[in-house]
Amino acid sequence: MAIDFNNPNNAGLSKPRTASSLSSAQTNAQDSAQKSVLEQSNKPGSSGESVQLSKNARQLQSVSEKIASMPSVNSEKVAQLKQAIAEGSYQVDSQRVASKLLGLEAQLK
Secondary structure (H helix, E strand, O other), rough: OOOOOHHHHOOOOOOOOOOOOHHHHHHHHHHHHHHHHHHHHOOOEEEEEEOOOOHHHHHHHOOOHHHHHHHOOHHHHHHHHHHHHOOOOOOOOOHHHHHHHHHHHHHHH
């Protein structure tokens, strides 16, 4: 269901538009407009404007790139846990688990 902001008397609701409900002239006009916008945005320097990032923005970008390149899993810790489980020496700290669950529940409220 689509919301029609141009027709408030219709309670804001309208039928969703499908490709078959649009005339071919409308579809062609939309396609050519989209292509025109894409072509203009892909031309380097077409607007004559430039953007300079602040020092903080460059730092944030650098940190983001470093985080993205880091592995999402600590393989060494996983190997240690697997070994401890396999040997039967892994002990669950039930007090810590309960505390963390209660903390999570408190954050969700």
